[in-house]
Amino acid sequence: MVGHLNKDNIHTLEFDALIVGGGGSGMRTSLELAKSGLKTAVVSKVFPTRSHTVSAQGGITCAIQSADPHDDWRWHMFDTVKGSDYIGDQDAIEYMCSEGPKAVFELEHMGLPFSRFENGRIYQRPFGGQSKDFGNGGQASRTCAAADRTGHALLHTLYQNNVKEGANFLNEWFAVDLVKNKFNEITGVIAFSIESGEVAYLKSRATVLATGGAGRIYASTTNALINTGDGLGMSLRAGFPAQDMEMWQFHPTGIHGAGSLVTEGCRGEGGYLINADGERFMERYAPNAKDLAGRDVVARSMVLEILEGRGCGPNKDHVLLKLDHLGEEILNAKLPGICELSKTFAGVDPVYKPIPVVPTCHYMMGGTPTNIHGQAFSSENEVDNEIPGLFSVGEAACVSVHGANRLGGNSLLDLVVFGRAAGLHINEDLKSGGGVEEANIDDIESALYRLNKLNESNSGFEVAEVKRELQEVMQNFFGVFRRGEYMEKGVKALEEIRDKCDNLHLHDKSDSFNTNRVEALELQNLLEVAEATAISSLKRNESRGAHARDDFPERDDENWLCHSLYDPTKKDLRKRQVNFQPNTMEAFPPKVRAY
């Protein structure tokens, strides 16, 4: 990367379709395209099986009628709509829940080693927020599992099948920014090989952002270190909106201190939470569903227990997840990975002692708004305008099936259902001549701006320090409970952090495996996502799903039964209608959400 980079001193590689991200969603998309004969590549900053999907534990939720032959995808749809606190799009949820069984069976045919019931069918376990008969028939068991390593099994299976289909990978390549032409179309990305430092314009007729979540905007998170919201950072910098960014899921059971997740499957298998008095406190907050209420509900109950002085440990700052009553045999058979993690990171063997846990940032419900084909859009005056050339799938996207609160096991389903849908759509679109116009020299230079600026920096702020500052602001002002006056301080603090992010000092200018450069670019993405989160949270004046405000404790359907659309060019929020028009049934109307 010597000297100032411009169009003439970097390579151009041309593709029909480019997928940025080799996690579950990106690889499901690429699998569809690899079979199509189009020239496709998956760009991933890590070898695909090191993507965050590998960490998913509990399973993939889907009405495959194995645990219960009478299960119905409509019940799953009802649960998902209710879980979303009614701002999930019902047409998209309908599509996901009804197409789900096909997608799960496909995974099984590809070789995914699901756990099994005695009759040989796929094992399903209960998860939070699941019901039979539209909430009237008690707890359902709908989460298909491969022990407590479902994400690992899923990601490896998808990689294996991509190998089988001869998919093309650019592994350990880092995508820097989108290239946008004067028609506001996306013509590809600027990216570089982490190993060699070679910079290239990856030109493509379709660009899919499958870059996953951004949990690293918080100091404490269950997310991998690489979850820095790069795709969203790129699209926000390109001036495109992000939807529902105030909606961050805090998972009830992150290991106290380390942040590593212990799956909700623990409670599904019969584990429960206790406070310092040994009380099973969820019985008070959610008399019916108890420990298997929605995640937002359980997380808030835990924080209240701690605030009211019933937390455990010397600092009374966590509660305990009790599993020992399940017995060693069940724990080893159903939750082997959890036993391992708990011993390593909490120093506790759950066979004998409960695990110390706290609500921990886990999942980004918001993201780039898309339709069910993965097509990204911006929206003005109630009209959605497709962004030619730009698609998004997985946690980076907001299609929106999770609304204000995601149900456990619904993300993995989202990845494979919409990954497949996007692949099918892009294939058809490109084969019928779809595509975009050329980008010019200036368009490409703009996308090289960050890289050039960092490479030419001689002084400035330290990446590690600024990152820590950002994470603390988010943790302190935009956590489980939020309040306007504090959030205003947070937004101000982020403005200062933005200045620092614009003036980072890159110490290491070398080309080969320069992780200093990668981390600096990632930090700038974290900032974009953090700011979108902060401003969206400040402006949604109500409490809904994961967004809980002290100063507006009630849900306000009159004003806020809508998506929020953050506009990075104005740093402002617009409202967008939620879809209440599923194709095959009546919509589920908003109701009070009780568990």
Added chain:
Amino acid sequence: MIEVNIYRYNPETDRFPYMQKFNFEMPDRDIMVLELLNSLKESDPTISYRRSCREGVCGSDGMSINGKNGLACITPVSEVTKGNKLELRPLPGLPVVRDLVVDMTEFYAQYEKIKPFLQNDTPSPNQERLQSPSDRDKLDGLYECILCACCSTSCPSFWWNPDKFVGPAALLQAYRFIADTRDTRTEERLDSLSDPFSVYRCHGIMNCVSVCPKGLNPNKAIGEIKSMLLTNRRHEAEIIASDGGGRS
């Protein structure tokens, strides 16, 4: 205070690799080797290593820790420091890209060679293929591999013949598909391993077993493959004998 020695090599500036010494003040709690590296990187941002999940499931940060391969993120510093010293080197036997980062091309090539995907020649049913819990149990201890390469890079046979000896990690995966009752290409898979190198270069040195951070046992899987190859051969020999050597 502990002394940490890290293998450093940047091909652009260093003619030869060298060991760099850092003094590290341990916090009052035990930490993992990865956390220690992250702290050192804050003061010297040029130290390079891979990491992602920080909880032992992605397989990014295999390295040689005081002489033994392991994952930095789940190796507690207290358990591995010897005489207040900790030495971190890249996984042995593979070319070094920079510092603790090795070139894994050869390792992945062996993985791809064993056709690491389910092959079933019967038409897919409308639902899942059935598999009994006991048949599914046969995959335990096999499918959990995270491709960290700790095993293969501790295996002398792999060092000498990384292009011909498939190595413990990929052989474990070869057996994962042989053992899967849903896979119909067992014979073909065995045939492709029957040359003198692919499997037979394993001499049961067992390094692979002692380093695997997921507690898997590639040596056992290799043993299973060898014995299946033997039975297969014997089986073939019997057929040849019974029809007088003429095969149709």
